[in-house]
Amino acid sequence: MDGVTAPRKAPGMGARLVFLMALALTVWIGQLSFSANLAQACHARQWPMRATCSQAGDAASVGPAGAEWDRLRQRVAANPGDGLAMAGMARYAGLPASATGIDGATLLSEVAQAAPQRTEVLQQLAMQALTQRDWAAAVPRLIRLSTGHADAEATRALARLAVLSGSDPALLQVLRATPPQRPDWVERVVTAMRTEKLPFLPALPWLGGLVASGAIKPATALVVVGALKAEGHWLDAHAVWLQAWRQPLDLIHNGDFERDFVPQAFDWTFTDANPATQGALMDRIGFRERGQVLRLRFTGKPLRSPLLTHDLFLPVGRYRLHSDVQATGVWGGGLHWELVCVGAGRTLARSGPLAQADRTWTTITADLEVPAGCQAATLALVARSGAEARAGATGELLLDRVRLARLEEAQAGGV
Numbered sequence: 001m002d003g004v005t006a007p008r009k010a011p012g013m014g015a016r017l018v019f020l021m022a023l024a025l026t027v028w029i030g031q032l033s034f035s036a037n038l039a040q041a042c043h044a045r046q047w048p049m050r051a052t053c054s055q056a057g058d059a060a061s062v063g064p065a066g067a068e069w070d071r072l073r074q075r076v077a078a079n080p081g082d083g084l085a086m087a088g089m090a091r092y093a094g095l096p097a098s099a100t101g102i103d104g105a106t107l108l109s110e111v112a113q114a115a116p117q118r119t120e121v122l123q124q125l126a127m128q129a130l131t132q133r134d135w136a137a138a139v140p141r142l143i144r145l146s147t148g149h150a151d152a153e154a155t156r157a158l159a160r161l162a163v164l165s166g167s168d169p170a171l172l173q174v175l176r177a178t179p180p181q182r183p184d185w186v187e188r189v190v191t192a193m194r195t196e197k198l199p200f201l202p203a204l205p206w207l208g209g210l211v212a213s214g215a216i217k218p219a220t221a222l223v224v225v226g227a228l229k230a231e232g233h234w235l236d237a238h239a240v241w242l243q244a245w246r247q248p249l250d251l252i253h254n255g256d257f258e259r260d261f262v263p264q265a266f267d268w269t270f271t272d273a274n275p276a277t278q279g280a281l282m283d284r285i286g287f288r289e290r291g292q293v294l295r296l297r298f299t300g301k302p303l304r305s306p307l308l309t310h311d312l313f314l315p316v317g318r319y320r321l322h323s324d325v326q327a328t329g330v331w332g333g334g335l336h337w338e339l340v341c342v343g344a345g346r347t348l349a350r351s352g353p354l355a356q357a358d359r360t361w362t363t364i365t366a367d368l369e370v371p372a373g374c375q376a377a378t379l380a381l382v383a384r385s386g387a388e389a390r391a392g393a394t395g396e397l398l399l400d401r402v403r404l405a406r407l408e409e410a411q412a413g414g415v
Contacts, residue, residue, distance in 0.1 A: 119149045126154065135161070135174040143178070143185045152192075158185070159192035166202030175206045180215045187220050193227070200227040204236055212243045226264030229311070234342070234376040238313040241266050251319070251404040252310060252379070257284050257294045268294075270308045279303035279392050293400040298393040305389040306380035307335070310402075311342075314370045314377055318407045321379075323364045325354050329395025334384035337366060341374040348377060353384065354397065361400075367407070 122145050129138035139161065145154035165172040180186045190207070193200060200207070204224075211221045221244035228237035242249060253267050261268050270282050279301040287293045296307065321337060337351040349368030370377065379402075383389035 119145065119151065122149070123151070123154075126157070130157070135168075135171045139174050139178055146188055147185050155188045155192045156196060158189045159196055159198055162189055162193065162203040162206060163198050164202075165206050166204070172206055176209060180210055186210060186216050190220050190223050194223065199231060200224060201231060201233050201236060204228070204240075208236075208240060208243070211240050214246065218244055222262055222265050225266070229264065234311075234313055238266060251312065251314065251406075252402055255402040256400060257292045266311050266313065268308060268310050271304050277301065279389075280307050282308070287398065287400070290400050293398050296397040296399070298395055298397070300392045300394050302392050303383055303389040305383040305386075306338075307383075308381040310379045312339075312377050312379055312404075313375055314404075315375065316370055316372050318367065318369050319404045320407055321349070321351060321364075321366045321368060321402075321404055323351070323354075323402045324361050324400040325364055326359060326361045326398040327354065327395065328359050334388040334393075335381060335397070336384060337364070338380050338382050339368050340378050340380065341371075342376040342378055344374060346374070348374070361398075 122141050126138055126141040126145060129135075129141060139158070142154045142158050142161075145151035146158060161171060162175065165175050192198075193203070207216075207224050210216045211224065221240060225237050225241045225244065228234075228240065254261070257268075263269060271278070275281055279299055280303055281297045281299065283295055284292045285295050294308075321339070323337060335354045337349075337354075339348045339350075340346065341348055348370065349366050351364050351366035354364060381399075
């Protein structure tokens with residue numbers, strides 16, 4: 001009709017409805033797009049967590065494994081390349097499948113494909129292999145953790161495996177087949193064995209082979225020697241000592257004092273105390289045609305007896321001790337060589353006094369006998385009595401060419 005206009009709808013109402021519908025549609029399309037992309041990634045095996053593919057729909061729910069697990073799973077769902085989150089998920093591999101929705105072995109397998117070098121992943125893989133006694137898998141993973149990730153617990157685990165290898169042939173075979181040239185892993189294990197006070201004798205089938213083949217550093221071999229001696233296994237310690245040198249040795253090693261001393265082995269040992277309180281100061285000096293000799297400078301202060309020792313491993317038999325001595329100045333004169341059986345504490349022989357010789361070299365000799373059951377012995381330079389040790393001495397004593405010679409029955413004199 002003329003003059004009559006059609007009624008209009010309230011302004012803005014329809015626009016708001018259209019906006020809300022469009023927003024819902026956008027969210028729905030986005031969800032469909034994510035699900036489609038995730039499904040496509042799962043189908044193409046481009047998604048590292050296949051178990052997550054089947055559970056992505058309920059990732060927002062808090063499951064029995066806790067909110068942290070769900071948060072990590074959501075992070076991986078949103079960013080498949082989040083290696084940190086994947087490594088965090090590895091810590092849950094020990095939980096039952098009812099809590100995480102995925103078997104622990106499967107979880108580790110999936111995470112290891114995406115983040116194989118992460119510390120948490122390697123730790124869980126190593127733990128899994130140890131639980132299954134899968135030494136071929138456990139050992140290289142522990143080595144990688146020890147050397148590449150500075151994982152102290154992995155090093156301690158390797159040290160325990162070294163001890164266990166003495167009674168487990170399969171583990172011993174794996175250790176022997178593992179190259180020792182990887183960065184210092186054997187040295188780390190030996191150090192951990194000492195720190196943890198683990199016995200070295202059970203690990204000797206493995207460590208002894210490394211020493212014999214020259215596959216480890218001489219310093220590491222000497223640590224093994226010292227540890228075996230401390231445990232009382234002198235025969236084994238001496239065998240490793242000979243293998244470490246890889247050459248024939250005299251009955252008294254370094255008796256001419258030409259080499260630096262090797263502590264805690266079959267070499268010379270003396271007290272390294274404060275020089276201000278020592279009764280005898282010792283050092284190696286050059287002496288013309290003799291090369292290096294050992295010098296003892298007496299300060300007048302009380303002596304720590306024995307002043308000097310040398311551990312020996314001697315077969316049963318008769319021997320003659322030779323020692324070149326030069327003494328100068330006024331001194332106590334109450335020093336002598338003494339050979340003591342380590343096990344029984346029995347003195348086997350004692351030399352005459354190392355008396356003043358007025359700057360001339362004198363050879364001191366003494367015959368001795370090593371009985372059965374007393375192959376481990378210590379040669380010691382001692383004061384004649386406690387009173388003389390307390391009184392101290394003055395002057396200077398030079399020692400050189402300390403050696404033992406085995407005697408035939410006809411040559412041997414009195415002991």
